[in-house]
Amino acid sequence: xxxxxxxxxxxxxxxFVPRRKLLFTGRRAIVASVFSSLLILGAIIAVFxxxxxxxxxxxxxxxxxxxxxxxxxxxxxxxxxxGAGIITNIWMFCxxxxxxxxxxxxxxxxxxxxxxxxxxxxxxxxxxxxLFRGIPILLVIFMxxxxxxxxxxxxxxxxxxxxxxxxxxTITYSAYVAEVYRAGINSVPNGQLLAARxxxxxxxxxxRRVILPQAVxxxxxxxxxxxxxxxxxxxxxxxxxxxxxxxxxxxxxSTEFNFSGYVVASILFLLxxxxxxxxxxxxxxxxxxxxxxxxx
Amino acid sequence: xxxxxxxxxxxxxxxxxNEVLRGVSLQLHRHEVVCLIGASGSGKSTLLRCANMLETIxxxxxxxxxxxxxxxxxxxxxxxxxxxxxxxxxxxxxHLSVLExxxxxxxxxxxxxxxxxxxxxxxxxxxxxxxxRANDFPERLSGGQQQRVAIVRSLAxxxxxxxxxxxxxxxxxxxxxxxxxxLRDLAQSGTTMLIATHEMGFAKDVAQQVAYLDKGxxxxxxxxxxxxxxxxxxxxxxxxxxx
Numbered sequence: 106x107x108x109x110x111x112x113x114x115x116x117x118x119x120x121f122v123p124r125r126k127l128l129f130t131g132r133r134a135i136v137a138s139v140f141s142s143l144l145i146l147g148a149i150i151a152v153f154x155x156x157x158x159x160x161x162x163x164x165x166x167x168x169x170x171x172x173x174x175x176x177x178x179x180x181x182x183x184x185x186x187x188g189a190g191i192i193t194n195i196w197m198f199c200x201x202x203x204x205x206x207x208x209x210x211x212x213x214x215x216x217x218x219x220x221x222x223x224x225x226x227x228x229x230x231x232x233x234x235x236l237f238r239g240i241p242i243l244l245v246i247f248m249x250x251x252x253x254x255x256x257x258x259x260x261x262x263x264x265x266x267x268x269x270x271x272x273x274x275t276i277t278y279s280a281y282v283a284e285v286y287r288a289g290i291n292s293v294p295n296g297q298l299l300a301a302r303x304x305x306x307x308x309x310x311x312x313r314r315v316i317l318p319q320a321v322x323x324x325x326x327x328x329x330x331x332x333x334x335x336x337x338x339x340x341x342x343x344x345x346x347x348x349x350x351x352x353x354x355x356x357x358x359s360t361e362f363n364f365s366g367y368v369v370a371s372i373l374f375l376l377x378x379x380x381x382x383x384x385x386x387x388x389x390x391x392x393x394x395x396x397x398x399x400x401x
Numbered sequence: 402x403x404x405x406x407x408x409x410x411x412x413x414x415x416x417x418x419n420e421v422l423r424g425v426s427l428q429l430h431r432h433e434v435v436c437l438i439g440a441s442g443s444g445k446s447t448l449l450r451c452a453n454m455l456e457t458i459x460x461x462x463x464x465x466x467x468x469x470x471x472x473x474x475x476x477x478x479x480x481x482x483x484x485x486x487x488x489x490x491x492x493x494x495x496h497l498s499v500l501e502x503x504x505x506x507x508x509x510x511x512x513x514x515x516x517x518x519x520x521x522x523x524x525x526x527x528x529x530x531x532x533x534r535a536n537d538f539p540e541r542l543s544g545g546q547q548q549r550v551a552i553v554r555s556l557a558x559x560x561x562x563x564x565x566x567x568x569x570x571x572x573x574x575x576x577x578x579x580x581x582x583x584l585r586d587l588a589q590s591g592t593t594m595l596i597a598t599h600e601m602g603f604a605k606d607v608a609q610q611v612a613y614l615d616k617g618x619x620x621x622x623x624x625x626x627x628x629x630x631x632x633x634x635x636x637x638x639x640x641x642x643x644x
Binding site: 294296297299300301302303304305306307310314315318319322 | 490
């Protein structure tokens with residue numbers, strides 16, 4: 106037996122593969138990545154410190170005392186708090202997200218309807234999405250924020266700047282989200298619709314039981330992406346004079362001649378958007394894994 | 402009630418300039434199995450979809466139990482609840498378990514009580530030997546198993562008529578047998594079926610009538626014996642030689 110085995114081994118052709126040296130594996134890979142990260146980070150900090158204006162940038166943007174004062178605000182000096190301002194941003198996008206989810210679905214539904222009665226609405230909703238995906242959101246904010254009060258429509262014309270900001274954000278983002286919904290619904294294969302209808306389900310039952318549950322899965326990541334950018338766009342409402350984080354930082358800068366408030370506002374926005382970004386990426390990769398598993 | 406379940410009278414259907422059905426007439430009686438044969442693109446699928454009102458017809462008329470389907474007052478959803486259809490690509494609902502796939506029609510189209518339907522659904526599953534897969538999702542099943550679930554899903558509606566659109570064409574050859582066996586079983590228990598198929602051996606065994614479609618024209622129709630041993634038309638003979 107042993108003789109046979111060695112004979113076999115001799116007959117096995119040897120493959121001469123040029124050996125590539127694996128430099129970074131296991132522990133060495135970790136050491137290498139830590140080293141390169143420190144190197145890059147160190148280089149960035151060095152540039153920042155050694156630049157001719159480095160000291161004044163540190164004073165005007167990253168001054169710990171100024172940052173803290175802008176965060177808490179100081180009523181005696183007439184300084185608004187950036188920390189309190191971010192609360193305004195948070196409620197604005199919380200309200201807007203709910204409104205956008207509802208209006209977006211409504212617009213998508215009208216746009217995809219086939220009923221003859223809804224024809225004019227179908228044209229309107231197509232125009233709507235074309236229009237508001239094309240106009241810069243800042244211009245929509247100006248038009249709503251200065252236009253609605255000018256109309257003199259009583260209740261509608263006497264709201265606070267934050268409310269006009271919410272209306273503008275809802276108008277613009279509903280157009281984006283309607284398209285996201287539409288893409289999600291279109292991504293469900295036509296065979297699903299045929300199968301459901303041939304079971305005798307009505308078109309609304311088909312939508313509710315078969316199409317939407319499948320569309321939601323594809324729609325959630327792009328929807329969250331739109332929400333992340335909407336969170337940031339609440340800052341634009343500052344142009345109407347609403348005292349949110351950006352506006353508070355602006356007031357601080359023009360009173361104290363120090364920009365540290367802007368850095369504080371940026372950090373606060375990051376604290377809001379980063380968890381959402383991570384969550385979205387997590388959902389996307391989970392869905393990808395699931396799809397790969399299903400394909401096998 | 403008359404014995405005729407489905408009656409197609411010189412049905413025509415066009416997609417743009419393309420005339421897919423050119424005056425097709427066909428009758429289907431209770432407990433009868435009719436097989437539609439013909440090359441791909443001959444109009445078999447379109448014929449089935451017209452019968453299920455998934456397509457509107459351009460001419461002629463279709464009657465289900467003496468009721469014209471071109472009557473504008475008719476509710477297509479009600480018609481489809483009496484006519485079940487099974488597709489080439491199964492079209493199971495991937496977000497629902499096998500059991501939920503079967504329950505969907507009876508519960509949400511027929512508005513029957515869920516607890517009443519569950520026993521029937523489980524009986525159907527055990528008939529195809531898949532009762533222990535009831536809570537699995539369709540993607541966990543083989544193609545043959547998925548297609549058999551799709552067939553019992555349509556049976557759960559207790560339809561008067563079953564339309565089958567090349568239900569074995571997308572299957573791995575080793576899985577075709579189990580699906581055809583189920584259809585044989587259904588034929589024996591008296592299910593009325595209109596079957597578009599490429600499986601000539603199966604058509605010969607099961608059908609009472611075989612109809613040959615060529616470019617939207619119903620060229621010839623007869624019992625399997627007539628059709629397979631003594632076809633009257635040149636086109637039918639040529640098709641059967643190739644098949």
